Amino acid sequence: MAAEKIQTNNGVLSVPNEPIVPFIEGDGTGPDIWAAASRVLDAAVEKAYGGERKIHWKEILAGEKAYNQTGEWLPAETLDAVREYLIAIKGPLTTPIGGGIRSLNVALRQELDLYTCLRPVRYFTGVPSPVKRPEDTNMVIFRENTEDIYAGIEFKEGSDEVKKLVAFLQDELGAKNIRFPETSGIGVKPVSKEGTERLVRSAIQYALDEGRKSVTLVHKGNIMKFTEGAFKSWGYDLAEREFGDKVFTWAEYDKIVEASGREAADKAQSEAEAAGKIVIKDSIADIFLQQILTRPKEFDVVATMNLNGDYVSDALAAQVGGIGIAPGANINYDTGHAIFEATHGTAPKYAGLDKVNPSSVLLSGDLLLRHLGWVEAADLIMSSMDKTIESKVVTYDFARLMDGATEVSCSGFADELIKNL
Ligand SMILES: NC(=O)C1=CN([C@@H]2O[C@H](COP(=O)(O)OP(=O)(O)OC[C@H]3O[C@@H](n4cnc5c(N)ncnc54)[C@H](OP(=O)(O)O)[C@@H]3O)[C@@H](O)[C@H]2O)C=CC1
Ligand SMILES: O=C(O)CCC(=O)C(=O)O
Numbered sequence: 001m002a003a004e005k006i007q008t009n010n011g012v013l014s015v016p017n018e019p020i021v022p023f024i025e026g027d028g029t030g031p032d033i034w035a036a037a038s039r040v041l042d043a044a045v046e047k048a049y050g051g052e053r054k055i056h057w058k059e060i061l062a063g064e065k066a067y068n069q070t071g072e073w074l075p076a077e078t079l080d081a082v083r084e085y086l087i088a089i090k091g092p093l094t095t096p097i098g099g100g101i102r103s104l105n106v107a108l109r110q111e112l113d114l115y116t117c118l119r120p121v122r123y124f125t126g127v128p129s130p131v132k133r134p135e136d137t138n139m140v141i142f143r144e145n146t147e148d149i150y151a152g153i154e155f156k157e158g159s160d161e162v163k164k165l166v167a168f169l170q171d172e173l174g175a176k177n178i179r180f181p182e183t184s185g186i187g188v189k190p191v192s193k194e195g196t197e198r199l200v201r202s203a204i205q206y207a208l209d210e211g212r213k214s215v216t217l218v219h220k221g222n223i224m225k226f227t228e229g230a231f232k233s234w235g236y237d238l239a240e241r242e243f244g245d246k247v248f249t250w251a252e253y254d255k256i257v258e259a260s261g262r263e264a265a266d267k268a269q270s271e272a273e274a275a276g277k278i279v280i281k282d283s284i285a286d287i288f289l290q291q292i293l294t295r296p297k298e299f300d301v302v303a304t305m306n307l308n309g310d311y312v313s314d315a316l317a318a319q320v321g322g323i324g325i326a327p328g329a330n331i332n333y334d335t336g337h338a339i340f341e342a343t344h345g346t347a348p349k350y351a352g353l354d355k356v357n358p359s360s361v362l363l364s365g366d367l368l369l370r371h372l373g374w375v376e377a378a379d380l381i382m383s384s385m386d387k388t389i390e391s392k393v394v395t396y397d398f399a400r401l402m403d404g405a406t407e408v409s410c411s412g413f414a415d416e417l418i419k420n421l
């Protein structure tokens with residue numbers, strides 16, 4: 001059978017038995033983790049389908065490898081390939097701090113309009129964790145992926161752009177009470193109704209499809225009223241308008257409190273929950289970061305803006321054993337385009353040492369397989385992860401926190417996973 005493209009028909013993926021899936025190897029530890037993870041993915045597909053199905057990996061370039069080979073960090077052919085083949089997977093790409101190129105990871109999300117960054121956070125039994133009951137953390141982050149201060153609209157201290165912006169803010173927009181020393185750099189934070197609605201819609205739809213109990217809108221809307229505050233209001237409005245009979249929102253709860261008191265509102269929420277409705281609630285970002293540690297069971301699907309989502313992703317990953325085991329996917333649910341990638345970065349100090357944990361990129365591959373509907377292969381990976389971790393054969397990140405563990409290399413961990421498939 002020949003390798004074929006994945007296509008989409010009226011929003012439904014059409015996946016051949018031998019799909020072509022582009023991959024970006026990534027910088028730093030990228031080559032190590034991709035080599036290990038792709039071997040496990042191939043072995044799981046082979047075992048699940050006995051040779052009937054097979055992924056044809058097609059390398060596309062980005063980052064240092066692209067620059068060395070083509071003189072460009074993100075060649076147009078790479079973007080075209082993802083447009084053409086729909087689904088891709090990538091390793092991490094380096095972004096220099098304080099200067100140099102802007103993030104290629106962010107550029108990929110923006111260029112392909114991959115507006116949802118989906119990051120599931122779940123615990124594998126036996127993984128060392130800094131919290132007492134890591135199994136209580138089971139959340140899925142929906143991070144808006146194209147807007148916010150993270151989009152990169154920034155102007156450097158001392159530049160003409162900053163001088164013009166400050167003059168505009170002071171003279172035309174009345175921003176008189178704020179310090180603007182000459183040394184100010186300025187960033188701009190766009191958050192739109194459309195951007196919020198498509199992200200929140202995807203989070204609620206996911207919660208419905210996956211039988212989740214709640215969606216929490218995480219924001220700092222008390223301080224940033226027209227960006228983060230608007231995110232909250234637009235999110236509630238969308239939930240009530242598009243999912244009215246399937247959800248119960250805290251905005252509705254507040255209205256019932258006003259009309260009939262708290263007892264009536266509590267009763268309405270209990271009845272909605274008993275009827276299987278999804279509760280749409282919100283939390284201010286600072287207290288949210290405390291409560292995911294102290295009351296993790298109260299949170300399920302989490303929808304938030306780009307920067308909050310970035311911070312929350314790494315914080316939640318720590319609760320279930322760290323960034324070595326944190327997968328993700330960047331998805332446009334309207335066009336069907338998706339790039340799967342780990343939450344972590346290039347971990348440069350470990351580059352080329354065959355040392356780090358390949359699980360984040362492997363579990364991103366697990367998400368990819370589920371996205372294709374290849375659930376049997378994905379389930380094999382999950383059971384092998386459980387078995388391997390239970391046997392305490394792990395990479396350095398877990399071994400340093402586990403009593404009686406056998407530390408193996410990145411590739412050694414892949415060997416062990418393949419053995420346990
Ligand atoms: N999507 C992407 O491509 C991303 C790219 N980046 C980029 O990566 C670069 C480095 O960023 P940095 O802030 O250091 O964050 P990293 O996530 O790369 O690494 C931070 C630390 O996390 C741990 N870690 C990372 N990956 C693994 C793994 N696979 N297994 C086990 N532990 C792991 C290591 O901890 P320890 O030291 O404790 O062993 C490592 O030192 C930057 O250029 C950044 O911009 C960052 C995030 C995402
Ligand atoms: O693009 C980068 O370098 C960092 C991205 C990041 O931290 C993330 O998406 O979680």
Ligand SMILES: [Mg+2]
Pocket residue numbers: 310311313314343
């Ligand atoms: Mg991050």
